[in-house]
Amino acid sequence: MNRDFEVKEVPEIINASYRNFPLVAKVVFGKNSFDQLGEILMPNRKHADAPFIFLVDDVFEGTDLVKRIPLIFNDLVIFVSADEEPKTNQVDVLVERILEDFNELPSGIVGIGGGTLLDLSKAVSIVLTNKGGAANYQGWDLVQKASIYHVGIPTISGTGAEVSRTAVLLGPDRKLGINSDYTTFNQIILDPNLTQGVSKEQWFYTGMDCFIHCIESLNGTYLNAFSQSYGKNALELCKEVYLGDLTPSESRDKLMMASWHGGMSIAYSQVGVAHAMSYGLSFLLGVKHGIGNCLVFQHLAEFYPEGVVLFNRMKERHGIVLPKGICANLSDSDYDTMIVVAMGMEPLWENAIGKNWRDSITPEKLRSIYEKI
Amino acid sequence: MNRDFEVKEVPEIINASYRNFPLVAKVVFGKNSFDQLGEILMPNRKHADAPFIFLVDDVFEGTDLVKRIPLIFNDLVIFVSADEEPKTNQVDVLVERILEDFNELPSGIVGIGGGTLLDLSKAVSIVLTNKGGAANYQGWDLVQKASIYHVGIPTISGTGAEVSRTAVLLGPDRKLGINSDYTTFNQIILDPNLTQGVSKEQWFYTGMDCFIHCIESLNGTYLNAFSQSYGKNALELCKEVYLGDLTPSESRDKLMMASWHGGMSIAYSQVGVAHAMSYGLSFLLGVKHGIGNCLVFQHLAEFYPEGVVLFNRMKERHGIVLPKGICANLSDSDYDTMIVVAMGMEPLWENAIGKNWRDSITPEKLRSIYEKI
Numbered sequence: 023m024n025r026d027f028e029v030k031e032v033p034e035i036i037n038a039s040y041r042n043f044p045l046v047a048k049v050v051f052g053k054n055s056f057d058q059l060g061e062i063l064m065p066n067r068k069h070a071d072a073p074f075i076f077l078v079d080d081v082f083e084g085t086d087l088v089k090r091i092p093l094i095f096n097d098l099v100i101f102v103s104a105d106e107e108p109k110t111n112q113v114d115v116l117v118e119r120i121l122e123d124f125n126e127l128p129s130g131i132v133g134i135g136g137g138t139l140l141d142l143s144k145a146v147s148i149v150l151t152n153k154g155g156a157a158n159y160q161g162w163d164l165v166q167k168a169s170i171y172h173v174g175i176p177t178i179s180g181t182g183a184e185v186s187r188t189a190v191l192l193g194p195d196r197k198l199g200i201n202s203d204y205t206t207f208n209q210i211i212l213d214p215n216l217t218q219g220v221s222k223e224q225w226f227y228t229g230m231d232c233f234i235h236c237i238e239s240l241n242g243t244y245l246n247a248f249s250q251s252y253g254k255n256a257l258e259l260c261k262e263v264y265l266g267d268l269t270p271s272e273s274r275d276k277l278m279m280a281s282w283h284g285g286m287s288i289a290y291s292q293v294g295v296a297h298a299m300s301y302g303l304s305f306l307l308g309v310k311h312g313i314g315n316c317l318v319f320q321h322l323a324e325f326y327p328e329g330v331v332l333f334n335r336m337k338e339r340h341g342i343v344l345p346k347g348i349c350a351n352l353s354d355s356d357y358d359t360m361i362v363v364a365m366g367m368e369p370l371w372e373n374a375i376g377k378n379w380r381d382s383i384t385p386e387k388l389r390s391i392y393e394k395i
Numbered sequence: 396m397n398r399d400f401e402v403k404e405v406p407e408i409i410n411a412s413y414r415n416f417p418l419v420a421k422v423v424f425g426k427n428s429f430d431q432l433g434e435i436l437m438p439n440r441k442h443a444d445a446p447f448i449f450l451v452d453d454v455f456e457g458t459d460l461v462k463r464i465p466l467i468f469n470d471l472v473i474f475v476s477a478d479e480e481p482k483t484n485q486v487d488v489l490v491e492r493i494l495e496d497f498n499e500l501p502s503g504i505v506g507i508g509g510g511t512l513l514d515l516s517k518a519v520s521i522v523l524t525n526k527g528g529a530a531n532y533q534g535w536d537l538v539q540k541a542s543i544y545h546v547g548i549p550t551i552s553g554t555g556a557e558v559s560r561t562a563v564l565l566g567p568d569r570k571l572g573i574n575s576d577y578t579t580f581n582q583i584i585l586d587p588n589l590t591q592g593v594s595k596e597q598w599f600y601t602g603m604d605c606f607i608h609c610i611e612s613l614n615g616t617y618l619n620a621f622s623q624s625y626g627k628n629a630l631e632l633c634k635e636v637y638l639g640d641l642t643p644s645e646s647r648d649k650l651m652m653a654s655w656h657g658g659m660s661i662a663y664s665q666v667g668v669a670h671a672m673s674y675g676l677s678f679l680l681g682v683k684h685g686i687g688n689c690l691v692f693q694h695l696a697e698f699y700p701e702g703v704v705l706f707n708r709m710k711e712r713h714g715i716v717l718p719k720g721i722c723a724n725l726s727d728s729d730y731d732t733m734i735v736v737a738m739g740m741e742p743l744w745e746n747a748i749g750k751n752w753r754d755s756i757t758p759e760k761l762r763s764i765y766e767k768i
Binding site: 039040041042043044045046047048049050051052055058061062203209212214246247248251252254255258259272275276278279282283289290 | 412413414415416417418419420421422423424425428431434435576582585587619620621624625627628631632645648649651652655656662663
């Protein structure tokens with residue numbers, strides 16, 4: 023949800039109508055619920071020649087998790103690196119490979135990993151039934167035919183990709199989500215045990231994706247009671263996880279639910295200043311989303327005073343040291359690029375500040391913040 | 396959700412597997428979102444001869460709301476009284492009428508009203524495609540064929556029927572839900588403006604359905620992090636609505652969301668002492684669900700000390716006076732009947748007290764509580 027390029031996803035009150043939001047069709051939550059996957063897939067198998075394709079983060083290659091994947095017939099596991107953001111080209115290559123390797127369309131796609139794997143799986147399930155490449159569908163409601171059955175199994179918590187109706191992809195000339203009702207997963211398995219073993223830094227940055235999103239949307243002007251209720255819930259859970267005294271098991275449970283509720287809160291809300299400026303960092307320097315948000319957010323006390331106090335407490339509590347001097351050697355032209363990109367995110371500024379945001383958000387203002395990073 | 400006969404709906408950890416919970420397919424939230432109904436139904440119209448059937452609480456007969464129903468072609472509005480609990484026989488009569496009046500199966504069913512209308516609509520959509528009467532499907536996962544498209548539009552908040560996978564019906568020899576994945580609505584429209592005009596008492600009792608459910612599930616032994624997060628959210632919203640200082644508009648928004656989250660929390664939780672004992676009252680005396688729960692709950696301070704304190708504050712704040720002497724003239728045999736019925740709700744007691752609940756929950760104990768009512 024709260025990745026860079028959803029920023030154009032304005033919470034619609036278009037023609038005085040509210041977005042009709044698609045939910046994940048089915049969800050199972052529980053420790054080791056991953057082991058129900060075989061039973062869940064069975065009624066969705068079209069026949070023996072229509073395989074399930076498992077797209078799995080390659081950090082799991084050779085691990086016990088892979089042995090637990092319920093392969094039968096001609097099912098296939100494809101390992102995918104999540105080191106870089108998912109690309110339209112990558113989706114097209116996967117689709118081509120699947121169409122070449124099998125005579126039949128698959129019974130379904132199962133994505134196992136973080137936001138990158140989940141978004142790739144959504145996109146592959148769409149492009150398998152819709153002509154042309156993934157780039158054709160970046161935008162809003164461009165998908166014509168129903169995607170094939172697709173299952174998401176998050177192995178890290180915070181992005182909200184498990185509930186969103188978008189699949190954010192880097193395309194040939196833009197980075198933008200495939201936003202459609204067919205994007206949303208048919209099935210999610212929430213198994214908190216799968217998030218064991220994530221490094222402390224990744225756990226923190228990905229969780230902060232959820233936390234910062236909540237702060238931005240709850241303090242925004244676009245909010246309604248639906249999104250507010252989910253956002254508050256996610257925020258409370260983040261506070262428990264990062265500032266409370268939970269057992270590791272409770273902490274995994276609650277962060278998984280924070281991500282779920284945070285993702286749901288996007289239905290009628292929007293992100294704000296941190297996401298807009300993080301987008302600039304990401305565009306110019308390739309800074310990844312989670313850490314990029316943190317780098318910006320720490321300097322946004324004037325916009326989100328309580329949120330930044332909480333963020334700093336969380337950071338200190340977990341001994342997270344953010345890198346410094348990221349913008350130290352940038353040229354004026356570099357700064358201008360970031361500023362133009364950030365200021366282009368109009369809905370985010372409008373959500374954060376209001377209709378008259380241009381009165382206070384000037385290039386000089388943004389430069390002064392970037393210089394601190 | 397929290398009506399009498401869902402009590403048998405044990406939150407499944409059957410064979411160490413967790414329930415795979417179906418969600419409502421699409422939801423729209425917003426004031427006057429009811430006016431999007433025509434647009435929402437259009438792509439779901441099979442053709443001009445396959446009507447939409449609108450089942451509407453007869454309190455709305457002749458009101459402006461009925462004029463706003465987007466009727467086209469041979470669509471039909473059927474007014475239904477919600478004075479009594481919905482019955483399997485009532486479902487069968489509606490299905491027969493629809494099958495006789497039209498050559499085609501309807502494009503869909505739209506339920507407009509409270510829990511009674513929502514549950515009737517779910518059941519009609521199932522029995523239209525599954526042979527035999529509604530009573531054949533009371534139980535768990537007995538529905539074989541997909542129901543027809545069905546839409547729920549609540550006009551009062553608290554029951555959670557808008558998100559549950561059950562349709563609770565009074566049958567020829569039992570009152571029990573049609574619990575199935577096909578029961579869940581395909582579309583929900585949450586328009587808080589539709590809850591205007593509800594009497595203060597009905598507003599209180601139906602909202603307390605949600606509040607008491609939350610207290611029982613959050614204090615139960617069955618809870619997991621998924622249901623806890625929804626239950627806490629619903630509880631906080633109930634506190635804001637009944638003890639806060641909201642505008643009427645905010646209050647309607649938040650109670651609608653409380654009901655939604657409270658309903659979701661049923662996925663992996665169970666109700667407790669108030670519901671078990673209220674079931675006894677309902678069985679013997681026909682006391683309706685919302686008020687029945689209140690009548691019991693006020694005397695449950697030893698089980699739910701904080702919950703009862705909150706309940707009493709809410710009751711006083713809104714000048715609600717519960718009837719007294721309900722059990723004053725009952726015979727020993729009457730008391731025994733209620734006690735047998737209440738103690739039969741084993742999962743509720745186990746959830747509330749634990750596996751050894753029979754050590755403390757004796758007939759004498761329950762009689763002493765009933766005598767106060």
